[in-house]
Amino acid sequence: MFSIFTLLYTILIFSTSFSIHLLSTNDKGTFGRFALYFLCISFGFSLFLSVLYALLIVTKNRRTWAILKCIGWTNSNINSLITGIVLYTTLIGFIVVVEILLHYAAIMIYLQSAGVSVGFEPILIQLLPVVLSFLVFLFVQLFAIFLANRKVLKVRPMLALKKPGE
Amino acid sequence: MPVDKDVMIEAIDVNKEYRRAGAIIRALIDVNVSIKSGDFIIVQGPTGCGKSTLLNVLSGLDLPDSGKVILDGENIARSKEDRLAKIRRQKVGMVFQEFNLIPTLTALENVESALWPTVLSSKEIENRAIASLRDVNMLERKDHYPSQMSGGEKQRVALARAIVVKPRVIFGDEVTGNLDPEAEKDVMELLAKINKDYETTMVIVTHRETVSKYGDRIIKMADGRIVK
Numbered sequence: 001m002f003s004i005f006t007l008l009y010t011i012l013i014f015s016t017s018f019s020i021h022l023l024s025t026n027d028k029g030t031f032g033r034f035a036l037y038f039l040c041i042s043f044g045f046s047l048f049l050s051v052l053y054a055l056l057i058v059t060k061n062r063r064t065w066a067i068l069k070c071i072g073w074t075n076s077n078i079n080s081l082i083t084g085i086v087l088y089t090t091l092i093g094f095i096v097v098v099e100i101l102l103h104y105a106a107i108m109i110y111l112q113s114a115g116v117s118v119g120f121e122p123i124l125i126q127l128l129p130v131v132l133s134f135l136v137f138l139f140v141q142l143f144a145i146f147l148a149n150r151k152v153l154k155v156r157p158m159l160a161l162k163k164p165g166e
Numbered sequence: 167m168p169v170d171k172d173v174m175i176e177a178i179d180v181n182k183e184y185r186r187a188g189a190i191i192r193a194l195i196d197v198n199v200s201i202k203s204g205d206f207i208i209v210q211g212p213t214g215c216g217k218s219t220l221l222n223v224l225s226g227l228d229l230p231d232s233g234k235v236i237l238d239g240e241n242i243a244r245s246k247e248d249r250l251a252k253i254r255r256q257k258v259g260m261v262f263q264e265f266n267l268i269p270t271l272t273a274l275e276n277v278e279s280a281l282w283p284t285v286l287s288s289k290e291i292e293n294r295a296i297a298s299l300r301d302v303n304m305l306e307r308k309d310h311y312p313s314q315m316s317g318g319e320k321q322r323v324a325l326a327r328a329i330v331v332k333p334r335v336i337f338g339d340e341v342t343g344n345l346d347p348e349a350e351k352d353v354m355e356l357l358a359k360i361n362k363d364y365e366t367t368m369v370i371v372t373h374r375e376t377v378s379k380y381g382d383r384i385i386k387m388a389d390g391r392i393v394k
Contacts, residue, residue, distance in 0.1 A: 063266075064268055067266045067268065068279070069251060070227065070254065070260045070262075070266070071254065071255070071260060071279065071280045071327065071328075071331075072251055072252065072254040072255025072256070072258075072280060072283065072331065073251060073255075073282075073283050074247075074248045074251040074252065074283065075247065075248060075251075076248070077251075077282075077283040157227050157251075158222055158227050158228055160262060160264075160266050161218065161222070161227070161262060161263075161339055
């Protein structure tokens with residue numbers, strides 16, 4: 001689940017960064033004309049995915065949360081753990097995007113300096129749109145974390161006493 | 167009313183009802199029980215007699231509908247969930263029939279997990295977890311995952327997780343229910359040793375007659391009442 005959502009977050013942070021970059025540079029190319037739509041779709045998807053991820057973390061691990069409650073974890077202890085998992089996934093997605101963009105920029109600059117034509121005008125996304133996208137994602141996570149925290153309150157410790165699947 | 171300092175757990179006129187499929191089930195009816203510090207109590211009775219409900223209520227996993235439950239001098243019958251969690255962390259160890267180890271953590275990490283929400287340093291947590299695993303003869307398996315252990319070994323790790331918090335009382339729900347006779351003997355002897363060495367109060371719910379000999383007092387339940 002962590003790997004899948006990290007990959008999805010990476011794609012969405014990239015598409016959000018790309019849209020912000022196109023809007024900020026007032027690009028009138030094929031992508032540029034649809035930048036605002038891309039941005040809205042990316043934002044909507046990120047909101048949906050974040051909520052889905054937070055709810056999956058709670059529901060898929062209900063027994064684990066119940067066990068932890070039985071051995072003395074409070075709701076706030078468990079909420080801190082879930083917040084950490086959600087933010088860690090977002091951070092990894094952001095780092096992967098930065099890593100890919102740095103390598104992409106390095107390859108493009110190398111090819112240009114070596115006089116090799118790639119057949120298109122490379123678009124180099126600057127760091128600011130990526131950081132902005134990351135901040136947007138963090139904001140969206142707050143909403144998801146709030147929902148997850150509400151859901152954790154409903155997990156009763158007695159669930160751990162039942163047989164798995166009962 | 168003066169509190170008897172020797173009494174670890176006391177249930178006074180405890181009642182508990184459940185609703186199941188529209189019917190009201192009276193799981194505990196006017197239950198009164200007093201357990202002294204260092205006692206080894208076995209709670210027995212047929213399926214559905216209310217013994218697990220009694221354990222849930224005494225350990226603070228569930229609240230009674232009426233009555234008082236006094237655990238180590240504090241009435242927990244109306245405590246908030248977070249207060250109950252803190253009481254369990256400081257005073258109570260739990261052992262379950264299904265072991266309830268977290269499958270993605272090693273034996274050592276499972277034991278440590280009971281101490282992670284505390285203010286102890288990670289080194290102190292590790293040292294205490296290692297000491298607990300040594301107490302249950304599972305130190306050599308500390309890096310193994312639950313899937314790599316037998317039922318008896320899992321239960322010993324679960325026991326290490328229960329004692330790592332240095333509890334005043336350990337509650338066990340059918341702790342030998344999934345074990346063969348050999349493993350049952352190992353686990354019950356370990357519980358008896360912990361009870362003797364650390365004077366930890368034990369409340370063990372079971373339907374197995376073979377477990378009775380380890381207790382110094384047996385509580386028999388039927389139809390939600392203590393009958394003996």
